[in-house]
Amino acid sequence: MQTINHTDIEVIEGIIRKCDLCFVGVVDQNNMPYVLPMNFGYQDKVIYLHSAPEGRVIDILNNNNNICVTFSADNELVFQHPEVACSYRMKSKSVIAMGKVEFVEDMDAKRDALNILMGTYIEKEFKYSDPAVRNVKIWKIPVDSISCKEFGAPHDEYKIKRSNDELRNNK
Ligand SMILES: Cc1cc2nc3c(=O)[nH]c(=O)nc-3n(C[C@H](O)[C@H](O)[C@H](O)COP(=O)(O)OP(=O)(O)OC[C@H]3O[C@@H](n4cnc5c(N)ncnc54)[C@H](O)[C@@H]3O)c2cc1C
Secondary structure (H helix, E strand, O other): OEEEEOOOHHHHHHHHHHOOOEEEEEEOOOOOEEEEEEOOEEEOOEEEEEEOOOOHHHHHHHHOOEEEEEEEEEEEEEEOOOOOHHHEEEEEEEEEEEEEOEEEOOHHHHHHHHHHHHHOOOOOOOOOOHHHHHOOEEEEEEEEEEEEEEEEEOOHHHHHHHHHHHHHHHO
């Protein structure tokens, strides 16, 4: 098993699209981290989040709009020997994106963001009333930097052996 750093944006976006949740990290006025699970939308290197207009996280962002968003997909426990604890691993792919939150105020832009958010979860067109759009806080996060690691990927020799085995078995 090996850990791979992925830099191909299509691979990274594929991992983000597999997720139905992200973890959003901010830093408060006392320099304390605050991490929340949140739903999200993603399009063209921009992450979209939505929330109530008030709350602890909004207070924090009004003071410091730096944000770290983490995604994790394909989590699977694997082992080489069931009785050996140190042979257990968690296979997983994760992405960490950094940026700054911009709150969207334009009503049409808010609707577009809501469609992107909803699109993560369901293929369906929605209409949003003016009061609903006014009362939701839309966070736009253009991604400044992104990293991606795949944990527990098979070694190349193993992949070659496996494909040779598969070829042999398919004969
Ligand atoms: C699967 C999932 C998806 C979610 N998606 C969204 C989303 O898309 N948008 C959204 O706005 N919210 C979402 N939430 C809720 C989100 O995690 C926060 O609870 C919410 O945003 C309020 O944050 P706040 O800082 O304004 O809370 P406040 O109500 O201001 O927080 C008060 C205190 O409550 C505690 N607290 C707040 N949130 C949590 C939490 N999640 N778990 C434990 N303690 C908490 C903290 O200690 C905090 O100091 C989601 C939660 C889950 C579990």
